[in-house]
Amino acid sequence: MREVFEILTPTLRKVLEGVDDLPLEEIRIRKNRPLSLIFGEEEVFINARGEYTFDQDNGVGLAEEEFLALFQLITASSYYALEEELKQGYITIKGGHRIGFTGQAVLENGKIRHIKNVSSINIRIAREIKGVAENFAPYLVNNNGEPVNTLILSPPRSGKTTMLRDLARIFANGSALLGIPGIPVGIVDERSEIAASYKGEPQLDVGIRADVLDGCPKAQGMIILLRSMAPKLIVTDEIGREEDVGALVEVANAGVAIFTSAHARDMDDLKRRLRFLPFLKLGIFERYVILSRREGPGTVEAVLDAQGKVIIGRD
Amino acid sequence: MYLKLLGACLTVAGTGALGFYLGNRYLQRVRDLERLINLLNFLKSEIRYKATPLPEIFAKMANSEEGTVARLFEIKDKTLPVNQGLKKALVEGFFQTALLKREQEILLAFAEKIGMSDLREQENLLNYTCEQLKLVLAESRQEAEKNVKLVNYLGVLVGAFLVLLFF
CATH class of the missing domain: 3.40.50.300 (P-loop containing nucleotide triphosphate hydrolases)
Structure with a gap:
């Protein structure tokens, strides 16, 4: 999780403090829509006071400016360096965590050249569970x-x-x-x-x-x-x-x-x-x-x- | 008498030095623009051929031998996204260079978009920025050619005029 925190904006870092101890699987961030955290089968939202809630109507998300800052932090403001990965819609960061993107696909000869105007980001937390295959x-x-x-x-x-x-x-x-x-x-x-x-x-x-x-x-x-x-x-x-x-x-x-x-x-x-x-x-x-x-x-x-x-x- | 002579000499030397300083600013601006274009060409190569991430490129640029202009790319605030960090560095470091507001505006517009799109668009952005700076460079060379000697002489002449007027 430490690697994930490094690419989050200060506001998000604050909201997610302490989440390291919980079995968080995904952080789903959609521009101007409520942010959600996926814990197994549960989906949790963040309210205006920065507290966790199950009520999606009280959930708050990232506004345009912070969303853009998050995207810049994720890509180290070097979109071009991740071009090949971004064509596939995701990148892998240190620690093996995967970040998926959707937005506007730019096509060239019928193939995706890149994705621009990103509007959704999904951070999937990589957690290795050693020993799960030992039984069989x-x-x-x-x-x-x-x-x-x-x-x-x-x-x-x-x-x-x-x-x-x-x-x-x-x-x-x-x-x-x-x-x-x-x-x-x-x-x-x-x-x-x-x-x-x-x-x-x-x-x-x-x-x-x-x-x-x-x-x-x-x-x-x-x-x-x-x-x-x-x-x-x-x-x-x-x-x-x-x-x-x-x-x-x-x-x-x-x-x-x-x-x-x-x-x-x-x-x-x-x-x-x-x-x-x-x-x-x-x-x-x-x-x-x-x-x-x-x-x-x-x-x-x-x-x-x-x-x-x-x-x-x-x- | 000697005191008057000393005063006259100091006046001419002072205004002359001011003239040389102002003349040198024109030349310094030309040098800074040349260095800036060199740095942006380096940035272009790093992006095009090596796809180096921006924080690494800016660190290399800041440590280069391109004088005070290189320091413009020294991003001190690491908590900000690189673009915003660059904007802050540009605003803070600008007074140490001989560049003018027009160049600052070009660089701030560049900082707004650098790293935000794919390779092709980044190359377009860099080419556009370099072209704008080359135009400014050509103008600044003309200005320097026209004004450096003028300002230098003017400095000495103003000094001489003041001496005639007051001594």
Whole structure:
């Protein structure tokens, strides 16, 4: 949170004093509209006296001038230096916190050149939860202790990325307790969510043997990692594009394991989604991990084998 | 008699020095404008080729060898967004340079928008600012050429006139 405070205006800093101890997930700031703080499922507003309130009608926000000052602080008044990131609508700051923007998209040849007149800012607080994958990590290895191809399934905001990060850490560091030896792990972090890199350097703990390719398209990144870093495990988030299929085949043919994730509630949901059919047809996944928010983000519902048989499950 | 002579000499020396000082201000303004344009060209290169963030560029500019004009870019108040910090630095440091209000207005308008848009618009802003300053530079050179000798001579002549009048 310290890094977040550095980019806030003095007024916002004052309002958010003490919030560090609370499980704050997002700060949503919209120009001339009430500011809201997201704590898990709860949305809290700030009233005119600077106090927290659930009443949105009493919520106050940032006026034009302060909103602009906030934007300048976030970008260090160097919009041009963040141009590539801003095309995607977000930047990652020190500490791995992500800041999303919306405003007026400026197009060139049908593609976004940049976003101007920003009117909404969403600050997502990065919180790493170490150890969340330790319970099921030992089920993701074969008899030789090597990782097997694994697909993590969950609806949005259920902890897929947190799990992938922790798995990368466990396998890159190795764990005598879990019987997992440390191996070189390659991470293709297309949206800077797994390692939350800032200027190419991971801000979150992804393990000592992890090499991160930040901001790179998954398919290209997997091939680059294969050729350049000789990993034994590749970790990447949210597969689903056509070109990912070919890259996965190449990774599998190279004898390198892959841990990845997809948006789906469970196996049935996954099979119903047409874009995942090519991935299922490949038959390369030997484990499926089903997550939910039932007991908070990152609740592991089940670990299934290649045939969909439950290896471990809650029920 | 000697006292009168001393007084006359001091009068001529004083007004002459004032003339030289005023003449030098014209030349100093030309030098400051040249340095300012150099600094803005440096800024342009840092933005275009290295995408260096503004706080880093301004720190480099402030520590450069471009005299008092360089100090205009020394942002002391780090709590403000860089633009506002620059505006404050420009207002506070301006009297130490030989630049005039017209140049200050150009720089303040520049500070309002620097860092606020994409690379292409930033380049446009810098080109526009540099063009404006080059026009001012050309005028200031003409003014210097026209006025420096005049003011220098005038200083001495006013002194001589005062001596004739009062001594």
